[in-house]
Amino acid sequence: MNPPIPNAVPYLGGNEWTYLKECLDTNWVSSVGPFVERFEREMAAYVGASHAIATVNGTAALHVALLLAGVEPGDEVLVPALTFIATANAVKYCGGVPVFMDSEPRSWAMDPEKAAEFLTRECRVEGGRVVNRTSGRTVRAILPVHLYGHPADLDPLLELCNRFPLVLIEDAAEALGAEYKGRRVGARGLAGCLSFNGNKIITAGGGGMILVDDAGLAHRGRSLTTQAREESSEFVHREVGFNYRLTNLQAALGVAQLEQLDRFIEAKRQTARAYAEALGRLGSAEPLGEAPWAFSTFWMYSVLLDPACYGDVRRLIAAANGEGIHFRPLWYPLHRQPIFAGSPAYRIEVADRLYERGVSLPCSVGITAEERDRVVAFLAGARR
Ligand SMILES: Cc1ncc(COP(=O)(O)O)c(C=O)c1O
Missing domain, CATH: 3.40.640.10 (Type I PLP-dependent aspartate aminotransferase-like (Major domain))
Known part of the structure; x- marks a missing residue:
């Protein structure tokens, strides 16, 4: 393995x-x-x-x-x-x-x-x-x-x-x-x-x-x-x-x-570019990109997956983790957290949609091109 x-x-x-x-x-x-x-x-x-x-x-x-x-x-x-x-x-x-x-x-x-x-x-x-x-x-x-x-x-x-x-x-x-x-x-x-x-x-x-x-x-x-x-x-x-x-x-x-932060940011941004290119070829994955006002560090490279292609995201995450490729769900929305059941929430729609479809891919500063390729190959193989 x-x-x-x-x-x-x-x-x-x-x-x-x-x-x-x-x-x-x-x-x-x-x-x-x-x-x-x-x-x-x-x-x-x-x-x-x-x-x-x-x-x-x-x-x-x-x-x-x-x-x-x-x-x-x-x-x-x-x-x-x-x-x-x-x-x-x-x-x-x-x-x-x-x-x-x-x-x-x-x-x-x-x-x-x-x-x-x-x-x-x-x-x-x-x-x-x-x-x-x-x-x-x-x-x-x-x-x-x-x-x-x-x-x-x-x-x-x-x-x-x-x-x-x-x-x-x-x-x-x-x-x-x-x-x-x-x-x-x-x-x-x-x-x-x-x-x-x-x-x-x-x-x-x-x-x-x-x-x-x-x-x-x-x-x-x-x-x-x-x-x-x-x-x-x-x-x-x-x-x-x-x-x-x-x-x-x-x-x-x-x-x-x-002292190394600028290099780390560049490494993260390079990973983001590589993933965006590969996932663009694959289709059906929409990365968190960069808004017009933004320079992002892409600290945690995250994408939305089309459920028509990938099915249930939680099942996909479990399958990836089963292969040793550590995918993460997005943050569990706080208005749904048991401890915040009594807290007000105002017209939440987008956050729920993002959570349902979102996943964070492996993106350590030291990730190699081969490792990224394995991540993309996993996603390609997981498509319906
Ligand atoms: C958005 C956000 N706020 C606060 C924290 C808390 O930071 P710490 O774990 O250092 O307490 C984290 C991460 O852990 C975070 O992601």
Whole structure:
């Protein structure tokens, strides 16, 4: 049998060993150290934000970013239905309620038109707050996700934050290096969040980052991630904080990976081009391409398959995995999740359709042309 083809695994081909050894040799292994500061500085510069706060993972970054946005218990936050659970869980950590929004068909990310429709038809502005007419709760923020490496359509969402008293937080966990109209994502709203989980485009083993422009927010974010300890030699705390700091060991990996990021993006884009060409010849597969505003990293190469040709996508995924070719379903839409049964959802149609037909193909940075050929041959053989 052929060796398995993983879906997306790390590529550790740079200074990872050297920098990790430096941590061990210098005794800087825990949650402060030169690599933490360097990772934050270099990431802020890369994305184009004034400040970056390293966190233990992307979920923690989202949690703190939502606190910085002022999300309080009972507040609602607009979240796309098609995303990883962490996006909505972070809202729950604040005691908030996610309100699920539909996908826009070109980017698969939050549909700004439907978000606008929800805000105008279903909400009213009262005392400087957006109030959901049905629930009576305050809508505090919009949390778009740049899905699978492709930027969401940010301008109309930012425009909504001008029209309504709302703030925008970007979940850029899946899209480090992606660009919206020539600018890297993660630095357009009040805060942006990144993840360095094992299957992300760069990994720190685990880790995340909050990106902000405002110095006051950066200060508060840093405090909240370090148990909200007062700046003194004593252990004085005036609010409940979190132990969310990244370790120097993880940051050392992150710095080494960041040095390779541009090459990784190019590798992902080359895989996307190769798949698009081969699948174009095959027909009946429609990739998540690039919207006019987008430079995508193609972090997770995903396609919609025509059920008339491929039958049930879930069965196809099982068959591929049975042959050691690791296909993944798209994110299970959050409005269908048992834990979010009580959360509102607004006119979701596209996200459901994408989920029913979508699949993510193997696309590690280090995938070979032969492996891609095996993926395409599997799809060709699976056609009816
Ligand atoms: C869209 C999205 N948001 C948030 C996260 C959470 O990141 P982490 O796993 O680092 O907590 C992930 C990935 O894991 C993600 O894909």
